[in-house]
Amino acid sequence: MWDYSDKVKDYFFNPRNAGALTDANAVGEVGSLSCGDALKLMLKVNPETDVIEDAKFQTFGCGSAIASSSALTELIIGKTIAQAKLLTNQDIADFLDGLPPEKMHCSVMGQEALHAAVAAYTGEEVDEDEHEEGALICKCFGVDAGMIERAIRTNKLTTLEMVTFYTKAGGSCASCREPLEELLADINKEMVAEGAIRPEEAYVFGSAPKPKRKKAQGFVIPDAAPAPMPPAQPSAPIQIAMPAAAAPVAVAEAPQPASGLSAAKEAILVSKIIEEMRPTFRRDGGDVELVDMEGSLVLVSLVGACSGCQLAASTLGGIAQKITETLGRPIRVMPVARS
Amino acid sequence: MKDTVLPPVYLDNNATTRVFPEVVEAMLPYFTEQFGNASSIHAFGSEVGGALRQARKSLQKLIGAEFDHEIIFTSGGSESNNTAIRSALQVQPGRDEVITSAVEHPAILTLCDWLEKHEGVTVHRIPVDKLGRLDIDAYRAALSEKTAVVSFMWANNETGTVFPVDGLAELAHEVGALFHTDAVQAVGKLPIDLMSTEIDMLSLSSHKFHGPKGLGALYLRKGTRFRPLLRGGHQERGRRAGTENAPAIIGLGKAAEMTLATMAEDSARMAGLRDRLEKGLVQRIGHCFVTGDPHDRLPNTATVAFEYIEGEAILLKLNQAGIAASSGSACTSGSLEPSHVLRAMDIPFTAAHGAIRFSLSRETTEEEIDRVLDAMPGIISGLREMSPFWSGDGAQPDGFNPAYA
Numbered sequence: 173m174w175d176y177s178d179k180v181k182d183y184f185f186n187p188r189n190a191g192a193l194t195d196a197n198a199v200g201e202v203g204s205l206s207c208g209d210a211l212k213l214m215l216k217v218n219p220e221t222d223v224i225e226d227a228k229f230q231t232f233g234c235g236s237a238i239a240s241s242s243a244l245t246e247l248i249i250g251k252t253i254a255q256a257k258l259l260t261n262q263d264i265a266d267f268l269d270g271l272p273p274e275k276m277h278c279s280v281m282g283q284e285a286l287h288a289a290v291a292a293y294t295g296e297e298v299d300e301d302e303h304e305e306g307a308l309i310c311k312c313f314g315v316d317a318g319m320i321e322r323a324i325r326t327n328k329l330t331t332l333e334m335v336t337f338y339t340k341a342g343g344s345c346a347s348c349r350e351p352l353e354e355l356l357a358d359i360n361k362e363m364v365a366e367g368a369i370r371p372e373e374a375y376v377f378g379s380a381p382k383p384k385r386k387k388a389q390g391f392v393i394p395d396a397a398p399a400p401m402p403p404a405q406p407s408a409p410i411q412i413a414m415p416a417a418a419a420p421v422a423v424a425e426a427p428q429p430a431s432g433l434s435a436a437k438e439a440i441l442v443s444k445i446i447e448e449m450r451p452t453f454r455r456d457g458g459d460v461e462l463v464d465m466e467g468s469l470v471l472v473s474l475v476g477a478c479s480g481c482q483l484a485a486s487t488l489g490g491i492a493q494k495i496t497e498t499l500g501r502p503i504r505v506m507p508v509a510r511s
Numbered sequence: 512m513k514d515t516v517l518p519p520v521y522l523d524n525n526a527t528t529r530v531f532p533e534v535v536e537a538m539l540p541y542f543t544e545q546f547g548n549a550s551s552i553h554a555f556g557s558e559v560g561g562a563l564r565q566a567r568k569s570l571q572k573l574i575g576a577e578f579d580h581e582i583i584f585t586s587g588g589s590e591s592n593n594t595a596i597r598s599a600l601q602v603q604p605g606r607d608e609v610i611t612s613a614v615e616h617p618a619i620l621t622l623c624d625w626l627e628k629h630e631g632v633t634v635h636r637i638p639v640d641k642l643g644r645l646d647i648d649a650y651r652a653a654l655s656e657k658t659a660v661v662s663f664m665w666a667n668n669e670t671g672t673v674f675p676v677d678g679l680a681e682l683a684h685e686v687g688a689l690f691h692t693d694a695v696q697a698v699g700k701l702p703i704d705l706m707s708t709e710i711d712m713l714s715l716s717s718h719k720f721h722g723p724k725g726l727g728a729l730y731l732r733k734g735t736r737f738r739p740l741l742r743g744g745h746q747e748r749g750r751r752a753g754t755e756n757a758p759a760i761i762g763l764g765k766a767a768e769m770t771l772a773t774m775a776e777d778s779a780r781m782a783g784l785r786d787r788l789e790k791g792l793v794q795r796i797g798h799c800f801v802t803g804d805p806h807d808r809l810p811n812t813a814t815v816a817f818e819y820i821e822g823e824a825i826l827l828k829l830n831q832a833g834i835a836a837s838s839g840s841a842c843t844s845g846s847l848e849p850s851h852v853l854r855a856m857d858i859p860f861t862a863a864h865g866a867i868r869f870s871l872s873r874e875t876t877e878e879e880i881d882r883v884l885d886a887m888p889g890i891i892s893g894l895r896e897m898s899p900f901w902s903g904d905g906a907q908p909d910g911f912n913p914a915y916a
Contacts, residue, residue, distance in 0.1 A: 184827060190897045201899070208821060208849060208864050212899035230899035232864075234823035238897060354628070377629065 177269035178234065183239035188246055190238075193228035200289030202281055209233030209278065211241050213285040215248075217293055222253045229285075236275040243267045244282040258285065259288055272437065273314035273352070309351050312344035316349075317355060324359045330375050332356060353377055439465050440497055445494050446472065460491070465506055470495060471508045519833045520703030520879040524719075525668050525696060525812060525870035530860055531721045537765040538723065539757040541892055549755050550746070559757050566764025570728060573767040574694075574713065575704030578733055583747045587727035588695040589618040591714030592662075594729055594740040594751070595691040596622055599660030599712070600632065602736035606659035607689070608633040612645055612674070613855040615664050619693055620851070633657070642804040642855050643672035651682065658688035665697035665713075668856030669852040671866060673701070680709040689735065695719055695727075699770045700778065700809050711735045717759065721872070722766035726759040770873075777873035782810035784871055784880050789813045791884040796891050802858060802866065811871040816853070816862035819889055819900040825867055828890040832877070834883055837868050861900070 176184075196214035203210030209232060213301040231238045243264050248256045261279035265271045271279055290296070306317030323329060323338040335356055336343045353375075353386040354420045360374035433441070446462045451459050464471040472491070492505040513529040547556025549563055564579070571579045585591045596609065597617070609626065613636045626632035635653035638646050645663065654661070661683040666673045668796065696704065699720025705713065713730040717723055731737055731750070743752025770777075780819075789801045798818040810888035817825065822838030829836055849863040857875055858866070869883065895901040 184824070185831065187897065208860075210899055230897055232819065232898045232900055233821050235827045237821070238824060296620075 174236070174272050174275065176239075176272070179269045180236055180239045180268075180271065183242045183268065184235040189226075189228045189242060189249075190230070191228055192230065193226060194391065196204050196228070198289045198293035200287065200292060202283040202284045202288055204231070207406050209237045209281055211237070211281050211285045213241070213282075213289045215289050215293065215454040223252055224248050224253065232279065234275070234312045235283075236271055237278040237281065239268055240264050240271070240278040241285075244286060248286065250463070253293060256286060256349055259286060273311055274308050276314055277386060292334055307351075309355065310339075310341035310344075310348045313340040314329055315341040320352070320355055325363065328363070329356070330360055330369065330373050332375070338459060412498060432498070435465075441498055442495055444471055445498060446491065449491060459485075468501065468503055468507045470503055472505055473509065475477070515659070517882070518834060519834055520882055521835050522869040522871060522875065522879070524710065524869065526810070527718045528721045529768060530718075530723055530873055531766060531876065534722060534762045534765045538758040539763040541761055544588045545757075549757055550604060550744075559755075561718040562761050562764075563755060563757060566760045566767075567622075569764040569767040569771075570890050573771045574698060574715070574730060575706055576730055577706040578649045580748060581730055583725045583731055583750045584763075585729055585751055586725060586756075587718075588616075588693065588714050588716035590617075590729075590740070591716075591727050591729035592618045592691075592693055593622055594713040595714060596626070596660055596662060598736075599689045599691065599740045600626070601738040602609060603650070604690070606657055607631060608635065608653075608655065608657040608659060610635045610637065610653050610658055610661045610688075612663055613812060614639050614669075614672075614694060615662070616668055616854045619662055619664070622674055628715065631734040632659075637663075639672075639855050639857055641783075641858075643667060643670045643802070643852070644804050645674055645679070647738055650679070654682060654686045654688065656686060658683070658686055660689045660691055662691040662693065665692045665694035665703075666701065666809045666812075667803070667852060668696045668865075669715060669812075669850055670856070671809035672804040672815050673698075673807045673809065675698070676710060677708040679916055681835060696809060696812075699767075699774070699816055700786075700811055701858060705732075717763040717766065720766055720770045722763040723759045725759045726756055728763075744814075744910050773873065776860065778810040780874060781871045782874065784836060784875055784877060785811060785869075787815045787877070788869060788871075788880045788883060789815065791880075793846045794883065795888045799865075799891075800862070800882065801876075802856065803852065811875075812866040812868065813870075814866055816858060817865040817867065818862045819898050820865045820894040822865050822867055825865065828894070829867075829883075830888065832882075832890070835887060836883075837870075838866060849900065895910065 193214035193216060196216055197219070198215040198217050200213040200215075200467050201211070211233070212230045214228045214230075215224050217223070219226050227249050229241040229245055231241040233241075244259075247259060247263060247267055249408070251259075261276070261283040264279040264282045265276060268279075292424050306321070308314065308316050309320060320335060320341055323337060327333050327334070327338055329338060332342065332349070332353060335341060335352060354377060356375045357377040360369065363369045364371045364374045442465060444464050446460060450460060459475045461473050461475070462470070463473050472488070474487075488505045488507060492503050495503045495505070541559065541562065541908055545555065545558045545562070547553060547559060549556055549559040567579045567584075568584055573641075574582075576582060583591075584593075585594065598612040600607065600609070609623055609632055611623055611634065615623075617769075620636075623632075623636075627634045637650045637653060640646065644645055661679065663674050663679050665676050674692075674693075680692075689711045690709065691714070692710055693714045694703065695714060695716045696719060698715040710910070711732045712735065715728050715730070717726040718727075729751075737750060739750050740753065741752045746752055746755055763857050765865045781861045793799060793801065796817065799815055800812045802816055803812070826836060826838055849860065851868065853866055854864040
């Protein structure tokens with residue numbers, strides 16, 4: 173079942189403002205039975221002040237459609253027409269503490285019904301249909317087939333890479349690669365038939381190069397020998413809390429340095445290793461800083477692209493390996509929050 | 512509030528079933544004591560081989576296979592289906608057409624879409640009528656010397672409608688094609704005697720009849736040419752590589768034994784409860800109807816379509832009342848299309864979106880059915896009051912005209 177927020181559940185099980193509003197003077201209707209959701213939004217607007225004094229809804233749809241409709245009425249009651257026009261579907265989703273990506277279309281339906289009702293009140297033209305369409309292809313970014321098709325057609329996209337650049341689809345976990353490839357190949361085929369692109373340009377299913385595997389940068393030791401660093405001169409921003417001699421626990425945990433180096437010398441070596449590896453991380457848009465060293469534990473903070481990166485574990489593994497080799501004793505590297 | 516104190520009612524047995532406690536008990540020793548590989552010589556696996564043989568024989572009885580080696584254990588119904596269709600295409604060079612129905616499970620339809628699109632296979636999808644019955648004339652017309660395999664489900668997972676597979680198999684053999692049936696919903700619910708039919712291949716799944724998940728089987732009639740899907744070790748006589756899932760197979764055997772022992776009485780009782788449920792719902796709630804073929808369908812499946820409301824909303828309310836069911840609604844699956852089965856049966860959109868499937872098991876009681884009958888009218892009327900397509904006493908055909916359709 174869907175992972176609905178408590179607020180979505182609350183607004184579904186106890187909907188506010190459900191039912192017909194008999195004295196409505198602005199009504200917006202969107203959706204249809206065939207697409208599986210429909211919403212009738214009824215507003216009572218004060219013609220003098222343009223304030224929405226009351227709003228009610230009737231919805232045909234799933235739990236999140238009903239919750240979104242109810243949330244919408246709560247959001248707009250008391251607002252002026254001009255204020256209500258600024259409301260976006262994201263506002264509805266935020267009000268409900270978020271919606272599953274597959275269900276974002278429910279919030280879009282709310283926004284559309286509002287636009288239709290406002291248009292009915294002011295006599296404007298109704299906005300073009302922005303209702304989402306087609307199967308949800310990329311779950312990470314919530315991109316559906318309709319949006320991808322529009323991007324491919326408008327921009328004459330013929331590679332998977334370009335589709336990802338334009339729509340973000342497939343840019344994260346890439347598990348939608350196969351349906352994405354199929355969609356691109358199908359649409360390109362149609363575009364060739366329509367004369368929009370040349371046959372040799374069209375994407376052929378299965379012809380995409382293998383996804384480039386990002387080199388696990390943490391393991392890569394630069395080919396060129398690192399510039400010799402003046403020894404015992406840790407760079408300024410790095411602060412090392414020395415293992416306190418008075419902390420017997422930490423000392424007990426720490427195996428005796430096999431290298432016979434003092435704790436301070438070890439700390440200097442460690443900071444040097446991390447300094448040497450930093451350019452590699454920076455190339456990838458991240459950074460790593462030494463925070464502390466306690467016995468066999470080296471604490472670092474990951475920033476930028478490194479933090480939250482799925483490769484963080486292997487990055488840390490790379491650092492640990494290098495330090496272990498240098499110090500000659502097992503070291504664990506742990507990420508910590510920046511103080 | 513008082514509903515929450517009552518034990519939950521599970522009426523989603525076509526999705527999966529509760530594993531019988533006896534089945535769990537039978538499986539347990541094979542996790543921690545007799546955990547050895549059945550292929551090993553030593554004592555840790557010595558009893559496993561015998562237990563596997565026993566399980567195979569129990570399943571053989573349940574499906575009426577002539578020989579126990581006609582059973583190939585797999586990871587489930589989907590693997591069995593994929594194996595059967597791909598094998599049938601590979602062993603018959605020159606035949607590159609598949610015939611199936613429009614209402615199959617995605618395990619068949621998605622595979623067929625792929626084969627059609629990427630592997631040069633022609634696929635005929637035979638339509639059904641409003642009761643979900645196969646269009647036999649269209650089937651006859653599609654059969655030819657090019658047909659490699661025909662695959663029709665034994666019983667439909669959504670409506671319970673049963674296809675006359677034995678007759679359909681004979682028709683397939685007239686043109687020399689192989690016949691496969693996806694019997695995932697039928698095994699354990701209907702009496703099956705494969706040796707008296709012409710069916711070449713049959714897929715089944717353990718967790719649909721109170722066995723463990725992650726296990727299924729492919730029945731392969733003796734003498735049927737075959738190409739494995741998974742190659743590797745010699746397991747299943749070289750037809751399905753991979754170390755046997757011994758505890759699960761033994762659990763499946765126990766479940767098969769228990770199911771067969773009481774199938775006749777269970778079926779009759781379930782059918783009675785199903786009828787009580789259907790009649791009660793139709794009597795108490797207007798603007799709804801039962802789908803599927805009333806004359807030939809599973810004893811445990813009732814799919815009722817409620818007009819002007821959406822299935823997921825009904826399910827959420829049912830869940831609140833402690834009742835588990837499922838729907839053919841679009842919203843529960845994440846796609847915007849309602850059930851392909853109900854659409855193939857030409858059930859109007861107004862009702863297809865609001866179709867709810869109650870699937871019983873032999874553990875279902877009369878009291879549970881009555882709880883559903885008590886809960887449903889309030890749920891349906893509450894949601895209809897919120898629906899723009901509903902006007903109080905019925906449909907509102909012209910009152911609601913959205914900006915786009």
